[in-house]
Amino acid sequence: MSPSRLAGAIDLSAVAVRHDLEYARHDGVSLKGHLWRPAEPGPHRVIVAMHGGGWQAGSPDSFQHLGPWLAARGCAVFAIAYRFSKPDRKAWPECILDARAAVQFLKGRADELGVDPERVSIMGDSAGGHLSALVALAGDDPVFATACPDDPFRQISTKVRCVIGNYGVYDLVGQWMHDQPIRPNDHIVQRLMGFAPMQNRRAYFDASPQSYVETGRTGPSFLLVHGTEDDVVDRSQTDNFHTALKLAGFYTRRLMVQGAGHYFVSDPMDEAGSLSAWLAPRILRFVEERG
Secondary structure, eight states: OOGGGSTTOOOGGGEEEEEEEEEEEETTEEEEEEEEEESSOOOEEEEEEEOOSTTSSOOGGGGTTHHHHHHTTTEEEEEEOOOOOBTTBOOTTHHHHHHHHHHHHHHHTHHHHTEEEEEEEEEEETHHHHHHHHHHHHTTSHHHHTSOTTOTTTTSOOOOSEEEEESOOOOHHHHHHHHTTTOTTOOHHHHHHTSOTTTOHHHHHHTOGGGGOOTTOOOOEEEEEEETTOSSSOTHHHHHHHHHHHHTTOOEEEEEETTOOSSGGGSOSSSTTOHHHHHHHHHHHHHHHHO
């Protein structure tokens, strides 16, 4: 096995990088991402990656380790920024409109970017897991598909081959309830939505990926990852979502990482005992097999 195939090792000569690549402009905001792709000519399979941070923080730099690692092994990664909630401003539905636009951009400019528009997957961590699952399941629903009429690639489907959800939030009311005793002054879901679920529970339902898991929907394959010691997003989010997907006939695999807390996917991969380095080959194998 070549050094570039080993977990943690990255042959940077095998990776081409484009930083701050604009993928859309929404409400005057320039939305950008980092693209890591194999240096050799494509087209290559590609993952659109969405960072976590409670819908209020974070950056594409959280994939600065995993992105090049995957690209060195033949799978491009486009890690994006999206609009955040602020103390005086909600982020729903703005963030999901940004996320789906990134998938459409990648497909629409696939030839130029050296990626295969038929082999697009999507990955997200925590809040990014929420966005990635929702794009994959409901990105083409009219309520989202007609919201940005000026997007140049608005006619392109947001369907993807695989979803990798790392400690994602799939039921917003469930996360809101989980947060009450542990972060009473930081209602991240309520900031995302702009109101509490008691004011409009239907809106929380419509913004939850689990609500779109239905028999008959053409769906991607799911790899759902969660740490056994996660105290930020309860593992029941992954357990319940996995069960719903399975009952609806989706291909889904659940991977529980023993001893892992939250945020570990963004860890450096060259450290001893790195959980990110342990997970990376499993993500690559899943995408190679299902994407």
